[in-house]
Amino acid sequence: MESKRIKNKTVGIQLGKERTDKYGRVLAYVWVGDTTYQEMVLEKGLAATAYLYNDLTLLDEFHKAQDIARNKKIGVWSIPGYAHVDHDHGFHYEEEKKAEPAPAPKPKPAPKPAPTPEPEPEPQAEFFQNCTDLRTKYPSGVPSDHPAYQAKMDRDKDNYACEQ
Numbered sequence: 001m002e003s004k005r006i007k008n009k010t011v012g013i014q015l016g017k018e019r020t021d022k023y024g025r026v027l028a029y030v031w032v033g034d035t036t037y038q039e040m041v042l043e044k045g046l047a048a049t050a051y052l053y054n055d056l057t058l059l060d061e062f063h064k065a066q067d068i069a070r071n072k073k074i075g076v077w078s079i080p081g082y083a084h085v086d087h088d089h090g091f092h093y094e095e096e097k098k099a100e101p102a103p104a105p106k107p108k109p110a111p112k113p114a115p116t117p118e119p120e121p122e123p124q125a126e127f128f129q130n131c132t133d134l135r136t137k138y139p140s141g142v143p144s145d146h147p148a149y150q151a152k153m154d155r156d157k158d159n160y161a162c163e164q
Contacts, residue, residue, distance in 0.1 A: 009033040017055040022103075024113020029058065039065040045075015048083040050139065050164045081132060128153075131162035140164065 009032050016027040030037035036058065041047045042065040049062045069077050076083035103114045126148040128134035134148055135141070141163035142148045153161035 006032050017057065020113065022114050027055065036061070038062060042066040043068045045069030045072070045077050048076050048085075048164070050084075134162045135164075138162070 012031040014029040014031060016029065018027055020026055032040065038047070038058070039061055042049065042062055049059065049066055069075050070085075104112065124147060126137075128137075128148060128150070131141070131153050134153065138146075138148060142161050144151075144154070144159035144161075149161050151161075
């Protein structure tokens with residue numbers, strides 16, 4: 001964001017209902033004055049509501065910000081078929097959680113990342129034409145050790161393809 005957006009404003013962090021995701025990343029809202037950074041990004045079409053980790057606290061506000069970009073057809077909304085409306089609920093983490101081992105108890109005061117799952121047998125390779133195709137089965141994308149990973153779909157070369 002441009003520096004004028006935060007000049008003379010209070011910037012703060014509000015942890016979400018779930019403190020971390022399955023990779024140990026902190027889930028939080030970033031506030032600039034009385035607006036979240038997430039809303040600012042959505043309003044410019046630089047993101048779309050999609051993966052919410054079961055915290056729907058600000059979903060209505062996020063949809064309003066996203067609708068501004070959608071109606072203007074800017075950013076991700078300017079590319080046909082690239083972004084999709086999440087139908088008022090987003091993709092949820094609970095479905096993936098059920099397949100994983102139970103998470104370790106969260107320590108207090110600071111949460112720890114979830115333990116690394118046990119290695120699984122060698123999976124069969126999966127092929128998808130593009131990220132839109134891949135996200136129909138894996139909404140949050142796939143890491144480089146996943147059978148559906150293809151380097152051509154990892155634009156930012158962070159070993160994670162088709163993340164949103």
